[in-house]
Amino acid sequence: MAFLHQSQILCQKTAFKIPQQQSLFLQLKRLSHLVQTGSQVHLISDFSQLDEACYKLINLLRRHNQLTIWQISDPLESHLPKKMLQANLKINSLKGSGFLRNKRQQKSYNTAATERQQQMQSHFLKYGIAHYHISAASPLLEQFNANIQ
Numbered sequence: 001m002a003f004l005h006q007s008q009i010l011c012q013k014t015a016f017k018i019p020q021q022q023s024l025f026l027q028l029k030r031l032s033h034l035v036q037t038g039s040q041v042h043l044i045s046d047f048s049q050l051d052e053a054c055y056k057l058i059n060l061l062r063r064h065n066q067l068t069i070w071q072i073s074d075p076l077e078s079h080l081p082k083k084m085l086q087a088n089l090k091i092n093s094l095k096g097s098g099f100l101r102n103k104r105q106q107k108s109y110n111t112a113a114t115e116r117q118q119q120m121q122s123h124f125l126k127y128g129i130a131h132y133h134i135s136a137a138s139p140l141l142e143q144f145n146a147n148i149q
Contacts, residue, residue: 024049028057037064044070050120059127068130071120075137 024045035041041061047054047069061067124131132147134140 025051025053025057028054028061032057032060035061035065038066040066040068042068042070044072046072047120055123058129062127062129068132069124070132070134072134073136075135 024047028043031041043058058067058069121131134143134147
């Protein structure tokens with residue numbers, strides 16, 4: 001109880017700053033400076049901001065460390081349901097973002113998402129980076145056990 005009381009007092013005296021969201025590039029750059037050579041590094045992200053500069057930093061991390069990629073995704077990121085009120089959905093993470101109003105735009109979105117995922121997987125495979133995909137639609141423990149075995 002004394003510990004809880006002390007921590008409550010500390011929280012009241014200390015002004016906590018909520019960190020602003022930083023880009024994936026800045027986080028990878030910071031990580032590349034902090035991690036010691038030969039470390040085991042696990043990157044857990046949705047990789048929605050992955051670009052060529054990020055690939056370069058990931059490759060730099062891979063050269064000097066044991067790197068594992070854990071990609072977290074939502075099924076909506078790869079395929080939109082056919083019956084959806086598309087006027088209420090705004091997509092920002094893919095090129096051509098905006099409101100999806102017809103089947104052609106929906107198909108274009110699904111194609112872009114699939115191509116992006118394939119490009120990411122082929123890059124990691126090319127450089128021998130362990131890449132695991134975790135879906136928000138399935139129980140985490142089951143996926144983790146399946147990926148580890």
